[in-house]
Amino acid sequence: MSERALTLHQAMQSVGLNPLPQSFVNGQLLDGDGETIELIDPYSEERLFTYHDANASLANLACDAASSAQSHWYKDLTGAARGQVMQAIAQTVLEHSESLATIEAIVAGKPIRDCRVEVAKVAEMMAYYAGWCDKMHGDVIPVPSGHLNYTMREPVGVVFQITPWNAPLFTAGWQIAPAIATGNAVVIKPSELTPITTVALVKLAESVGLPKGLVNVLCGLGPTAGQAAIEHPAVRKVIFVGSPETGRIVATAAAAQLKPAVLELGGKSANIIYSDANLKHACLGAQAAIFSGAGQSCVAGSRLLVHASIKDELLELLANGMNRIKLGDPLDDSTEVGPISNRRQYEHVTQMISQAKDQGASIRTRQSDTDQGFFVPPTVIDGASSKADAAQKEIFGPVVTALTFETEAEAIALANDTHFGLAGAVWTADVGRAHRIANAVRAGTFWINSYKAIHVSSPFGGSLNSGFGRSSGTDALMEYTMAKSVWVDTGETPQIAFGYV
Ligand code: NAD
Secondary structure (H helix, E strand, O other): OOHHHHHHHHHHHHOOOOOOOOEEEOOEEEOOOOOEEEEEOOOOOOEEEEEEOOHHHHHHHHHHHHHHHHHHHHHHOOHHHHHHHHHHHHHHHHHOHHHHHHHHHHHHOOOHHHHHHHHHHHHHHHHHHHOOOOOOOOOEEOOOOOEEEEEEEEEOOEEEEEOOOOOHHHHHHHHHHHHHHOOOEEEEEOOOOOOHHHHHHHHHHHHOOOOOOOEEEOOOOHHHHHHHHHHOOOEEEEEEEOOHHHHHHHHHHHHHOOOOEEEEOOOOOEEEEOOOOOHHHHHHHHHHHHHHHHHOOOOOOOEEEEEHHHHHHHHHHHHHHHHHOOEOOOOOOOOOEOOOOOHHHHHHHHHHHHHHHHOOOEEEOOOOOOOOOOOOOOEEEEOOOOOOHHHHOOOOOOEEEEEEEOOHHHHHHHHOOOOOOOEEEEEOOOHHHHHHHHHHOOOOEEEEOOOOOOOOOOOEOOOHHHEEOOEOHHHHHHHOEEEEEEEEEOOOOOOOOOOOO
């Protein structure tokens, strides 16, 4: 066994897992009975594991277990008691931070310094929503009759969550925390390529008091395990985080069962840089926007919209910055950008760069620091048409497409000229212009002289091909609950004869 494989196995053991991906259903680690799935280390290209798809059999068990556990969690425990369990989860996540970060770094190929931050964010999510557990209340509505009318927020029941491979643990925490805080049970299917940290999170959570079966993890494929869970009668809502193409399939499958869905999909976000911006600051922001996480971020600033007067200067600054970024082993503390997370995505990113080149765009890139692994060095595509795939399609790699504008109207039109609506930013010293652009650009999240700041307390989501519905903040509390309206006849005034349904 290689040293990396040994490090991975030790990290898995220290969070209570066996050294292979297993689903976690009703408190038990279980092997699937479906087709074989292979996990490759994106840095060493060594095979880490083969395991079996959870398949419909484990999906059905997981949904049944979630259904049984939900009523105890919501009805037998007080909100305060649920909050205490979530605080304990936050604590155990922090105590196992290094093991969780190590697993994520090896399996997803993310730099360990980023993984440590994401683990801490998961603890923060649990603690934030722990505080909401005993604060979910409704309203009293002054209806024009002799009734007392009040509302309650009730949990949806069992929710099915599907997550991608780019930030597996972070996304699991982002969705599981608001779901359980509001009294739901969860079945979650992480990407088949990065399932382990989600299992670790839930197993650790159960070790500190989360009831058995309240959250179940399926290690496996979408069309088998995922489809079976969508169809299971206990599942009442589907939350999908992933690509627009799969989102369409998932929302259609949910709609066929008359189940609502939340879709958190991709983006092609515009990062607008004005000539009056602090260029050094803006350039650092532009690098972080697209090169951190090797660009595998839904909100990546993948379209750089630069005022024509500063284009040459800015691209020169960017090229200098690109040369200083440290690419390398995700386990190395000093690595800033790791490999692309898997071979399929590596092929997609490299194909998009070649296509842009074939279509006449110029490509600015740098040498990779290593000849092993699925590395794509930071790259700028310049001179592409705003209608070209390089400017319209999600590349999901460390590749930014630079476009220029002259006027504010042109910048806004370019920013809105995609089928997405997830995020965007503007860098300018003109406060009025910054707010005008923030208002005019179609985006669920928009930054002014900043990029990529997000927090569990603030809503997140998109429109059009970026999806619908919101995660995080108080909006997530609404997504994971339903209003119930209760009418009590007080006998105080005569009933109104008309106006009832
Ligand atoms: P993907 O759509 O290929 O897969 C996402 C998940 O869907 C995986 O768990 C996969 O197994 C599952 N799946 C596939 N087919 C399915 C089916 N038929 N039924 C049910 N589930 C199915 O996405 P990916 O390549 O893993 O992730 C990259 C994408 O995720 C990018 O588009 C990125 O922008 C997006 N993303 C969005 C957000 C957000 O919050 N908006 C966050 C992270 C990533």
